[in-house]
Amino acid sequence: MSEHVNKYTEYEARTKAIETLLYERGVITPAAVDRVVSYYENEIGPMGGAKVVAKSWVDPEYRKWLEEDATAAIASLGYAGEQAHQISAVFNDSRTHHVVVCTLCSCYPWPVLGLPPAWYKSMEYRSRIVADPRGVLKRDFGFDVPDDVEVRVWDSSSEIRYIVIPERPAGTDSWSENELAKLVSRDSMIGVSKALTPQEVIV
Ligand code: FE
Numbered sequence: 001m002s003e004h005v006n007k008y009t010e011y012e013a014r015t016k017a018i019e020t021l022l023y024e025r026g027v028i029t030p031a032a033v034d035r036v037v038s039y040y041e042n043e044i045g046p047m048g049g050a051k052v053v054a055k056s057w058v059d060p061e062y063r064k065w066l067e068e069d070a071t072a073a074i075a076s077l078g079y080a081g082e083q084a085h086q087i088s089a090v091f092n093d094s095r096t097h098h099v100v101v102c103t104l105c106s107c108y109p110w111p112v113l114g115l116p117p118a119w120y121k122s123m124e125y126r127s128r129i130v131a132d133p134r135g136v137l138k139r140d141f142g143f144d145v146p147d148d149v150e151v152r153v154w155d156s157s158s159e160i161r162y163i164v165i166p167e168r169p170a171g172t173d174s175w176s177e178n179e180l181a182k183l184v185s186r187d188s189m190i191g192v193s194k195a196l197t198p199q200e201v202i203v
Contacts, residue, residue, distance in 0.1 A: 045114035048079045049163055050184035052112060053195070054177045056089075057168040066165065067091070074112060074163075083110035084161060090154060091165045092191070097149050098164045099137065099191030101129045102156040109161035113189055120190065129153060141192045164191040171198050 008016060022028045052074055056063040065073040070089035074080070087109050090098040102108065103126050108116040119125050119140075129136045133151045137143040145151055154162045166188040172180060175198075182201050187193040 040115060044111055046112075046184075046186035046189065047181070048077070048114075049109075049112035049186070049189045050181040051077060051177075052079070052089075052163065053165055053184040053189065054181040056165055057180055058177050063165075070163065079111040081111055083108065084112065086160045087112070087163060088154075088160055089163050089165050090152070090191075092167050092194075094167075095149060096152060097145050097191065098152050098154060098162075099129060099133055100154050100156060100162045100164060101126055103127070103130060104155075104157065107156035107158055107161055109163055112163055113186060117186070130155070137192060141187070143193050164189050166191075166195040169195050169197045 019033070023030060052066070055077070056066050062073060065076075066089045070087045071080075071084070073089075074084070074087055090100075092098055102120075106116050106121040108120065125136070125140070130153055133153050134145055137145055137151070156162055166184065168180070169183055172183070183196045183198070185193060185196055188195045
């Protein structure tokens with residue numbers, strides 16, 4: 001028996017078989033598939049959301065637009081489409097901290113955050129963040145939310161996705177929008193951490 005028998009998992013083998021059939025029947029072309037893969041590998045990711053957040057920190061009018069119609073404000077920067085038909089922005093401040101989950105599955109605003117991390121899709125995170133948000137943030141993410149800050153959990157769905165707008169870190173008054181974007185981590189836009197501090201990015 002060949003040692004390559006288990007080269008593909010069942011799902012990979014099924015995917016390959018369907019892909020091959022679609023090519024053979026001329027439904028799709030390999031170039032089209034490469035284009036989609038490249039889009040997810042190279043073009044979408046948390047850098048999109050980071051630009052949205054940085055702009056909200058320097059441009060009060062943009063921030064207001066994000067509050068009122070985040071979907072349109074985000075689309076104006078070129079981030080729209082699949083998994084982002086309706087996005088709501090929730091803003092952290094000194095009294096409230098927001099964190100996002102999809103308790104049902106793994107809904108996530110792809111055009112601004114890229115593909116969701118494995119932990120976001122895990123049953124463990126999805127169930128525990130709702131029951132004990134403070135505990136999960138502290139134990140799993142090392143993020144200790146002060147007692148006087150309220151934690152609000154937002155449950156994403158196929159109808160609406162959320163992006164957390166973290167607070168602008170102190171000591172960044174003279175920073176440009178592009179520099180500020182480097183402080184905006186993926187996790188800070190899910191709400192499981194704060195934005196990075198200047199000390200954390202200057203090496
Ligand atoms: Fe979901």
